[in-house]
Amino acid sequence: MTSMQKWVGRAMSLKTVIVLVDASPESMERARQAVSICQRFGAHLIGVFVSPPGWARVPAESFAIGSAAIQAVIQRWKALQNDATDDAFRAFETSIRNESVSFEFRAVLENEISDFLYLHCLHADLVIAGVRQFNALPSFAPAIEAQFASSGTPMLLIPEDWKGGDIGARVMLGWNASREARRAIIAAMPFFNTAQAMHVVVVDAAKNSRLGEEPGSDVALLLSRHGIDVTLNNLVSHGRAIANVLLEFAAQNALDLIVIGAYSHSMTRERLFGGVTKTLLQRSSVPLLAVF
Structure with missing residues (x-):
């Protein structure tokens, strides 16, 4: 039975x-x-x-x-x-x-x-x-x-010194067309649906063939079909660390949540997080929503 x-x-x-x-x-x-x-x-x-x-x-x-x-x-x-x-x-x-x-x-x-x-x-x-x-x-x-x-x-x-008030009003998705970033969308959808401002940020699109002819437009359209008002931002690093580009954008736009997909190529600390994620953890003054 x-x-x-x-x-x-x-x-x-x-x-x-x-x-x-x-x-x-x-x-x-x-x-x-x-x-x-x-x-x-x-x-x-x-x-x-x-x-x-x-x-x-x-x-x-x-x-x-x-x-x-x-x-x-x-x-x-x-x-x-x-x-x-x-x-x-x-x-x-x-x-x-x-x-x-x-x-x-x-x-x-x-x-x-x-x-x-x-x-x-x-x-x-x-x-x-x-x-x-x-x-x-x-x-x-x-x-x-x-x-x-x-x-x-x-x-x-x-961050322990976070003083920006409640989290999730002004949100950024760091998008690189990876599996990890796609999983981050699913995890962060409750925050996306309640955000007052939603940014999709692509950095150095010319170096990433997976982003297609209109980098970020497809994922922006995906989110818009969920009723989310999205602003697409294509940025160029000019040789700077991608994490720093993301942090500068977050500061300039008074964001209170950065959504990223963390890499898991290895179970060591450096490779588990990947270079961008590790740097964000070390330097970000903005809360991070990460999916491993």
């Missing part, structure tokens, strides 16, 4: 959002942004705290000798982890207090994060993290990045 369950869904939107949190002021602002996005799309919010293991806080205690001493150290480590989790939960709860959004809080140890992220990302529409937080992933970061790549869940990466 088999069992069968049926779920009735609606058109693609954001309905489950994960935000990586801690007890810092930057995290509280990131949680506020996550709340704003969840309210916009009617989504459920999951705050996730990644707790460093206790020994990472007091490395010298790793050399404890004797059963009693080892047990005492373990108890102190557990207490440190519990205190850190409690601090993160209080900060998260403070950030969303009095807000009309459904939410929950989950905690995971840093050394368990790889499997945790894969499992939870599979069941979320978006993961929100800080740029500095993401760049500071632990030493086994390539394995973590592989989880994002294999899950296919889009990530919204917010």
